[in-house]
Each structure stands twice: as C-alpha cells, then as structure tokens.
Amino acid sequence: MTRVASPEVDQDVFREKVKDVHSGYEDLKREIGKVVIGQHKVIDLMIISMFTSSHSLLMGVPGLAKTLLVHSLADSTSLSFTRVQFTPDMMPSDLIGTEILQEDRSTGQRAFRFVKGPLFTNMLLADEINRTTPKTQAALLQSMQERQVSAAGTTYQLDPPFLVFATQNPIEQEGTYPLPEAQLDRFLFRIDVDYPQHDEEIQMVMNTTSRAEATIEPVYTIDRLLAHQALVRRIPASETVVRYAVALVRATRPNGEGANKFAEENIRWGAGPRASQSLILAGKARALLQGRFAVEKEDIDALAEPILVHRIMPTFKAEAEGVTARNLIEKCREMTRV
Incomplete structure (x- = not known):
C-alpha cells in the first residue's frame, strides 16, 4: 500500500x-x-x-x-x-570559443576540435x-x-x-x-x-x-x-499582486490599450511583458530570501526601479525638463491602482 x-x-x-x-x-x-x-x-x-x-x-x-x-x-x-x-x-570567438585543427599523432589524421571560450x-x-x-x-x-x-x-x-x-x-x-x-x-x-x-x-x-x-x-x-x-x-503570488505588477508595467507604455496621457507625453517607449514577469519572479525571490511564504505589494514596489529603469526612456521634452527614468517610475507607481 x-x-x-x-x-x-x-x-x-x-x-x-x-x-x-x-x-x-x-x-x-x-x-x-x-x-x-x-x-x-x-x-x-x-x-x-x-x-x-x-x-x-x-x-x-x-x-x-x-x-x-x-x-x-x-x-x-x-x-x-x-x-x-x-x-x-x-571578437565573438574570443567569448564563445573557436575550432582548431588538431592532428592525431598516432594516425596522422587531422580533425577540427572546438575549444570552449570563457x-x-x-x-x-x-x-x-x-x-x-x-x-x-x-x-x-x-x-x-x-x-x-x-x-x-x-x-x-x-x-x-x-x-x-x-x-x-x-x-x-x-x-x-x-x-x-x-x-x-x-x-x-x-x-x-x-x-x-x-x-x-x-x-x-x-x-x-x-x-x-x-x-x-x-x-x-x-x-x-x-x-x-x-x-x-x-512561492505563491496572489492574483491581486500579479494585477498590480502588470498594471504598473502597462502604465509605462505610451501607446496601446489603456495608455495614459502622462505616459504619452513623457515616455518614448515603455517596458514589455518581460518586465511584468521579472517583477513577479524577483518578488518571489525577495520574499523567499526574507523567510516569507508569499509575494506582497511591498516586494513589487521595492523592485520596480531596478527592473524598469533600463526598460523605459523619457521623451526628448521630458529629458529637456530634467525628468529621469526614476521620476517616471515613481509617477507610474503613484498612478497605479488595483
């Protein structure tokens, strides 16, 4: 049994x-x-x-x-x-590796062998x-x-x-x-x-x-x-937390479904779906490392800047006014409601 x-x-x-x-x-x-x-x-x-x-x-x-x-x-x-x-x-081969011509001393035959790079x-x-x-x-x-x-x-x-x-x-x-x-x-x-x-x-x-x-x-x-x-x-992530992460990422997009006026005026291009996935996955890791059993909204807020800062770009007008990607992320967080 x-x-x-x-x-x-x-x-x-x-x-x-x-x-x-x-x-x-x-x-x-x-x-x-x-x-x-x-x-x-x-x-x-x-x-x-x-x-x-x-x-x-x-x-x-x-x-x-x-x-x-x-x-x-x-x-x-x-x-x-x-x-x-x-x-x-x-060169790429300096990173990936390259093929070298190697001779078998016992048979005299030559063959290419791939030498792995770093x-x-x-x-x-x-x-x-x-x-x-x-x-x-x-x-x-x-x-x-x-x-x-x-x-x-x-x-x-x-x-x-x-x-x-x-x-x-x-x-x-x-x-x-x-x-x-x-x-x-x-x-x-x-x-x-x-x-x-x-x-x-x-x-x-x-x-x-x-x-x-x-x-x-x-x-x-x-x-x-x-x-x-x-x-x-x-590590579980509730639907509420997932919805918040997705809403935050979508708030950075200047076009498409649900685009807001702030993004249209200040963001040249926003974050893609990989950013939403990253927020939840990194949130799970943060919760686990801290000994918690579920992702919280706090985890998403704490990780939003390092995940989004290289995925969005201000418009030329926003840059001229001194607006940075960090400013845009903070504003998008303030506007995000789930």
Missing part, C-alpha cells in the same frame, strides 16, 4: 526549505561582507538575481568595487567563475560590456536568453546555473557602444552602484590599507543553489 504524504507534512517540509534559504541568504551576506563594506542594497539585488537565475547590469563610476562585488558573490558559492575584460578589438562557466563577469562592438555584444544574446551557444554549426548547452553580471561606466562615453534595447531587456536588474557612506568609506580605507585581505568561504554548492532556484517558483 502506498502512503501519501498529508498536506500538513508537505507544508512542514516547505517551511523547512524556506528557513534553509533564509539561512543561506544570511550566510552569503556575511561572507561577502568580509571584503565589501556597505552596498547592502546592491548585494541584495545581486543575490536575488542569482536566485532567479537571471542576469544583471551594474552601473557605476570606476573604483566602486563593482568587480569585487561580483567576484565576492562567486567566491561565496561553488560556482565556476570567469572574468572577461571587454575591449573594442574583441562563456562556458557558471558566472560570467562581463567587465565594461559597453566597450566592445555590437557584434560581440550580440554573441551574448543567445546565451543569456537560451542558455546555449552556436558555433560552427553545432549548438552547445551551457551548464546550469548560467549567470551574467555585466559592468558599465555611465560617465565615460568615448570609445563605447551603447547596449541595444534587446540586450538591455535580457538583464533582470540595472543595479546602480553609488558612492559609499562616509563611515563606510573610512572603514573601507582602514581595512584595505592596514591588514591582509579577508578570505571568503563558499557557503553554497551548485546543487543547493539549483534547488533553491527551483523553490523560488513555488
């Missing part, structure tokens, strides 16, 4: 799994905090991105530890990590991604969306998890190539890395000039991370 687990037992198991995720989240923050002072919001968004198996774009001026942040997240896990410095002369990793740091040409940027599109790459007529699957964290300097435009909208939409978040607080900067200087660098210990295995990524999708 087969025994069927009761709903109460299933709920107990689920609660224990949620507790394990929250415990792992605290462990990750503790390990990253050994070398990164402050930047708590940035770290939270990066962890959410990792738990949703999504990619993120880090924006900030040089010297704000963007590379260190990504490296620290990789060190606190057992994920394979590769850093690629993007340059104007970089893209074949669990976590890729695409440093200064806007410094390389659109052709090389496009090489990332298939891998970011489909978790696979094509080379020499063969398709190669990327081992899960596959995460891209890209960095970009917002103030240096000479010799750069702006990311196309299609690629920006592949990033779950645009994470703005700001200057540290006064006390944090003092602590940072003291730590980096007076003692040896701390060592980060890995607290996540690949199997544990994959299990927790799957658990994210089991």
Whole structure:
C-alpha cells in the first residue's frame, strides 16, 4: 500500500526549505561582507538575481568595487567563475570559443576540435560590456536568453546555473557602444552602484590599507543553489499582486490599450511583458530570501526601479525638463491602482 504524504507534512517540509534559504541568504551576506563594506542594497539585488537565475547590469563610476562585488558573490558559492575584460578589438570567438585543427599523432589524421571560450562557466563577469562592438555584444544574446551557444554549426548547452553580471561606466562615453534595447531587456536588474557612506568609506580605507585581505568561504554548492532556484517558483503570488505588477508595467507604455496621457507625453517607449514577469519572479525571490511564504505589494514596489529603469526612456521634452527614468517610475507607481 502506498502512503501519501498529508498536506500538513508537505507544508512542514516547505517551511523547512524556506528557513534553509533564509539561512543561506544570511550566510552569503556575511561572507561577502568580509571584503565589501556597505552596498547592502546592491548585494541584495545581486543575490536575488542569482536566485532567479537571471542576469544583471551594474552601473557605476570606476573604483566602486563593482568587480569585487561580483567576484565576492562567486567566491561565496561553488560556482565556476570567469572574468572577461571587454575591449573594442574583441571578437565573438574570443567569448564563445573557436575550432582548431588538431592532428592525431598516432594516425596522422587531422580533425577540427572546438575549444570552449570563457562563456562556458557558471558566472560570467562581463567587465565594461559597453566597450566592445555590437557584434560581440550580440554573441551574448543567445546565451543569456537560451542558455546555449552556436558555433560552427553545432549548438552547445551551457551548464546550469548560467549567470551574467555585466559592468558599465555611465560617465565615460568615448570609445563605447551603447547596449541595444534587446540586450538591455535580457538583464533582470540595472543595479546602480553609488558612492559609499562616509563611515563606510573610512572603514573601507582602514581595512584595505592596514591588514591582509579577508578570505571568503563558499557557503553554497551548485546543487543547493539549483534547488533553491527551483523553490523560488513555488512561492505563491496572489492574483491581486500579479494585477498590480502588470498594471504598473502597462502604465509605462505610451501607446496601446489603456495608455495614459502622462505616459504619452513623457515616455518614448515603455517596458514589455518581460518586465511584468521579472517583477513577479524577483518578488518571489525577495520574499523567499526574507523567510516569507508569499509575494506582497511591498516586494513589487521595492523592485520596480531596478527592473524598469533600463526598460523605459523619457521623451526628448521630458529629458529637456530634467525628468529621469526614476521620476517616471515613481509617477507610474503613484498612478497605479488595483
């Protein structure tokens, strides 16, 4: 006779799994905090991105530890990590890999063998991604969306998890190539890395000039991370919360069904359906990491800016009046009612 687990037992198991995720989240923050002072919001968004198996774009001026942040997240896990410095002369094959002609010494026969490039990793740091040409940027599109790459007529699957964290300097435009909208939409978040607080900067200087660098210990295995990524999708989101997320995204669109006058006058183009999906998925991860069992409206509000800021563009008139994408998102939030 087969025994069927009761709903109460299933709920107990689920609660224990949620507790394990929250415990792992605290462990990750503790390990990253050994070398990164402050930047708590940035770290939270990066962890959410990792738990949703999504990619993120880090924006900030040089010297704000963007590379260190990504490296620290990789060190606190057992994920394979590769850093690629993007340059104007970089080719797609430098990222994906290339075929080489290899000779079998025993038979003398020659055959082509594919040598995998740095893209074949669990976590890729695409440093200064806007410094390389659109052709090389496009090489990332298939891998970011489909978790696979094509080379020499063969398709190669990327081992899960596959995460891209890209960095970009917002103030240096000479010799750069702006990311196309299609690629920006592949990033779950645009994470703005700001200057540290006064006390944090003092602590940072003291730590980096007076003692040896701390060592980060890995607290996540690949199997544990994959299990927790799957658990994210089991977190429920009520229809009310989903309706709110969709209404917020639709409020950013200057045309189409239900377009409002504010968007028509101030927004050149708005966010697509992927933004609605991202709000709910990231909201589930945020709730899970905080030890909660359901997505709340608060999660959507907290994640609206990093999810929408790179997906909407002000009109020329709005830009001339000093209106930013952040201002537009806040106004759309105020107008959204469910």
